Amino acid sequence: MIILGIETSCDETAVSVCRNGEILSNTVSSQLIHNSYGGVVPEIASREHEKLLNIVVDKSLGEAGINLADVDAVAVTQGPGLAGTLLTGISFAKGLAMGLNIPLIPVNHLEAHIFANFLVDPTLEYPFVCLLVSGGHTQLWHIKNMDSYTLLGETRDDAAGEAFDKGARILGLGYPGGPAIETEAIGGNPDAVHFPRGLMGNDSLEFSYSGLKTSLLYFMDDFKENVSISKNDVAASYQQAIVDSLVEKMNRAVYQTKSKTCVIAGGVAANKTLRICSREKLANIRILFPDLSFCTDNGAMVSFLGEVKLNAGYTTNIEFGAQPNLKMATS
Numbered sequence: 001m002i003i004l005g006i007e008t009s010c011d012e013t014a015v016s017v018c019r020n021g022e023i024l025s026n027t028v029s030s031q032l033i034h035n036s037y038g039g040v041v042p043e044i045a046s047r048e049h050e051k052l053l054n055i056v057v058d059k060s061l062g063e064a065g066i067n068l069a070d071v072d073a074v075a076v077t078q079g080p081g082l083a084g085t086l087l088t089g090i091s092f093a094k095g096l097a098m099g100l101n102i103p104l105i106p107v108n109h110l111e112a113h114i115f116a117n118f119l120v121d122p123t124l125e126y127p128f129v130c131l132l133v134s135g136g137h138t139q140l141w142h143i144k145n146m147d148s149y150t151l152l153g154e155t156r157d158d159a160a161g162e163a164f165d166k167g168a169r170i171l172g173l174g175y176p177g178g179p180a181i182e183t184e185a186i187g188g189n190p191d192a193v194h195f196p197r198g199l200m201g202n203d204s205l206e207f208s209y210s211g212l213k214t215s216l217l218y219f220m221d222d223f224k225e226n227v228s229i230s231k232n233d234v235a236a237s238y239q240q241a242i243v244d245s246l247v248e249k250m251n252r253a254v255y256q257t258k259s260k261t262c263v264i265a266g267g268v269a270a271n272k273t274l275r276i277c278s279r280e281k282l283a284n285i286r287i288l289f290p291d292l293s294f295c296t297d298n299g300a301m302v303s304f305l306g307e308v309k310l311n312a313g314y315t316t317n318i319e320f321g322a323q324p325n326l327k328m329a330t331s
């Protein structure tokens, strides 16, 4: 079976071809136009998707060596995400599926991030814990089976990716903030500044990053680079505060659910310090991280999950719409 996956939940125009669980192409056009605004401008993002979708689909089919006529189904991100960008992708996907007279499968973006871990290791077995860390979400899930997910905890305010993005803005670094802070932190001392780690008490599996961001803001008010503290040190310390709380809560979730496997999903999973610290702290647990190209928003996770859903017998009516606040069903 050949599935064409389309992802337009934010500012990546991403398309992929999946054949029988194998990713044949994973094509992404990142909209660099937003960098100069320090964040994604929704209206511009929708218009860019509209311009780019045809081109990226053609490129992805070419890279996969597949003709449009060979595609058996189209999968598209239904939500969560920006209303306008989701609508652009869904409208395009509907046109394609109707024109080809093939099924169209709506995919939950969060679930797709989690399922990207089956691309790392197809033998991944339920149950497992998932730390889902993206620009809009920071959640801990107990994934017991396909469609049987329990939310163990989530952020009370900012998401971890958002903390990176806002921190980068305060530090005068670029957007997206995660890679910018990661680069700035190279060679910096992560213990140079002690930033707060939110909600560390008791057995809490919840996260909080708004205090951390405020703390950085106040720190930078008086900060001048000097011989004892450089900007690299500040970036490294800020990054470490985010990573420490993620790793601690992940460890608690694994312990509380008595899990043997933990997977990490979403854009922040690309962070190397998070990867290293998780492996150190959860040394006896099997930890999976998607390849970098499957961490940040991509079409592969959509085409792959679309195929999983189709194989599991999911059908849908083509009249579905974009759901900017789509949640994962919890049980």
Ligand code: KG4
Pocket: 010, 133, 134, 135, 136, 137, 160, 161, 162, 164, 165, 176, 177, 178, 179, 182, 266, 267, 268, 269, 270, 271, 272, 295, 296, 297
């Ligand atoms: O999953 P994703 O691509 O989009 C959403 O669904 O939100 O995640 C984007 C987030 C951004 O906040 C970005 O700063 C963060 O992931 N990110 C990173 C890294 N690469 C992307 N955060 C930390 N370190 C990275 N290397």
Ligand code: ZN
Pocket: 109, 113, 134, 135, 266, 267, 296, 297
């Ligand atoms: Zn995402």
